[in-house]
Amino acid sequence: MEFIVYILYSKKLNKNYIGFTENLNQRLDFHLNDEQSRKFTHKADDWELIFSIECESKSQGLAIEKHIKAMKSKVYIENLLRYPEMKLKLLEKHKSI
Template identity: 70%
Template sequence: MENIVYILHSKQLGKYYIGFTKNLDLRLDFHQNDIQTRKFTYKADDWDLIFTIECKSKEQGLSIEKHIKAMKSRVYVQNLMKYPEMTIKLLKKYSDTSDC
């Protein structure tokens, strides 16, 4: 199984969704086809996968997901896609998650 941090984008809402999963295909299916009205991605039907980060462990993935969410910044998300070195720095910063 993979450990993936992923970012979805909805043009309809103009919003990003950041998540973590061990099974990206199953998770994408959940976001695109599930009918649970309480989940954030229910609000639109045009979610596109725009970015992924492969992580070495669940702990690393969850730490990176938390970091990206804590930034609360559209520009930060856009810069992650523009500048690969940001991803490398995140993977290094959270490579030893025993401190988290």
């Protein structure tokens, strides 16, 4: 089983969406499927995967997702993309026990 934290970006909305999944392809399909108008990602049809990080466990993945969301910062996300070592630091900081 895989545990992945991912970030989608919509140019149309100029927004990011941060999520966690155990099946990235299925989850991406869900976000790009426009049939469920309740979900946030329904507001745009141009979402693209810009970042993903594979985690050791569900608890590590959820902790990393929570950390990224808590930053509430486009600059932080830009830095995640720019500096690969940040990914390693996140994995180490939220290492599974």
